[in-house]
Amino acid sequence: MASDSDDSLPPQGRFNRLRKLAGLSAQLGAEVLKSGARRVAGQEQELLSKGMAEKLVATLGDLKGAAMKFGQAVSMDPDLMTPEVRQVLARLQNQAPSMGYETVARVIEAELGAPPEALFHQFDQEPLAAASLGQVHRAVMKDGRPVVVKVQYPGVGDSLQGDLDNLGLVVKTVSKAAKAIDGTAYFRELREEMLLELDYRREARLCQNFVRGVARLPDLKVPEVMDALTSGRVLTLELLEGQTLKDWVVTEPSAEERFRVARQLIRAIYGPFFFAGEIHADPHPGNFMVMKDGRLGLLDFGSIKSFSERFVDANRLMFLQAMKLEPMDVLGLSREVGFTVDLPEPEAEALIRELLSIVGRPMRSEAYDFAACEINRDMRRHFTQNAGRFLKIRPPAEGVMFFRSTGGLMHNLKLISAKGDFRAVYMEVADLLA
Structure with missing residues (x-):
């Protein structure tokens, strides 16, 4: 060894x-x-x-x-x-330098009580993917079912803790120097969520629970968890066949295929959030699988965020009113979501309305082109131009993971460069909430 x-x-x-x-x-x-x-x-x-x-x-x-x-x-x-x-x-x-197979085998034996050769009919020594906290190997169970086995890097927990402690010192120093940009609550939220990702038993439970969020979306697929071959540092899941989003997009798919997958991505983020109060908060292109049967597979459930009922209900109402083009109490709903507003109300309302206008472009258009999408750029510009005032409009801590997810969705949709009637896609989600 x-x-x-x-x-x-x-x-x-x-x-x-x-x-x-x-x-x-x-x-x-x-x-x-x-x-x-x-x-x-x-x-x-x-x-x-x-x-x-x-x-x-x-x-x-x-x-x-x-x-x-x-x-x-x-x-x-x-x-x-x-x-x-x-x-x-x-x-x-998903292509970080991989750890050697002997190390992988040692972790599996320590966690599951036997080496891979004794637990699986077949276990590929070369990793299928390597990521931030662990790497994934393809395997075949004794009953013939193909699976993927995620094995955590030895010592990565201490490494992650150290990185976050170093970053925490920076956040604390900046926050003390300028109370207006106190980010301690947001950093605490991010830190807690990232440390929780180290527990693969928790990830297995989140994966199993996430099935509820996609139950009404049959074009999405959550892999089955193999409980008997899962522990705190080893996670075994059903193998989903297909290409990750980042590999699929370079195959030059047709315009129809691009629109279909973009539609599935929107449903994969907003569906579970509105239906079950959960969101996939690590939406990089390696975490979505364009499957051979046409479904979109969801991967990596370590960063599933569960939100308060208040946060979900207020966002749901805001979304439905936006889709129905109804008058909206922007400030009232923002406060209901959990925002703290320390600006004069007319000033704050104008800033938030402009923000919602930028974000809502695809929801209002029957012919939106994500290849030319400038939502993230324009949001960044809006924040930069009004930085001092936005410091007085503070979102709740749980909003960090929501913005991480929805911002990542916009990046993925631009990566796909789909064009079509996206208002109809968002209306599908709204109709499911009726």
Whole structure:
């Protein structure tokens, strides 16, 4: 058996990881400053070069944990990087450096009481995918059912805790220096959710529960959990056959296929939220499977967020009123969602209405083109231009995961570049709520 010196495992020690990140940050900062100076001088200059992106992938992929999750999020934003650079960064979505098979076998035996060869009819030694907290192997159960087995990296819990502690110090320092940008509540929410992802038994329960949210959506598929082969650090699920969204989109699917999958993605995010108060809050393209039978498979249930009844009910009412083009009490509903508003009401209402107008473009259009979608860019611009005032409109902490999910949905829809009657798609969801 291999020792814990497997060099594909995340580096241990909070300060060792901080040192690696600090070195990367210095290089990254120098490049961004250089590109910024060239832009000021009127020269076309990309924010990040392909070479720097390669360094970013190598470092974050080795670190895994929270650092890699950050890289995954950055790779999804089409407005920040060129297609070439995003293609490099996209490797973080499920192609991080893998741990050796001997380490995998040791974790499985420690968790399930026997090595893979004794538990499965067949177990592929090469990983199918490698991600931020663990890697996935294809296997066949004794009864012939094909499955995937997710095995957690040894030591990744300590690594994740260390990353979050380092980030927490930054958040705490900034919040003390400027009360107006106190982000401690939002960071606490994100921290708690990320640490919960380490428990694969919890993920198994979330996966089983998520079936309720898609029960009325037969074009979506949640894999079955194999309880007998699941533990705190090993998760065995039914194998879904198909291509992940990021692999499917490069096969040049037809316009009809793009619209069909885009429709399924919208239903996959908003359906479970409105029906069961849950949302898939890690929506990068590696977590959705375009299946051979036409359904959309959902993968990775470690980041399923359950919301308060108040949050869901207020958002549901806001959504239905928007779809029916009814007058909306913007401030009243925002407060009901949990927002704190410290601006004069007319000023706050104007800011929120503009925000809802930007987000709601596909809901109002019978011929919306996501290839030309500028929702995320325009939202960023709206926030930047009104930064001081938006600091006085604070969402509830649970909103962090909601915005992470719906923002990721917009990135995925732009990635697919679908065009069509999306108002009709959102109306389908609204009709199911009637």
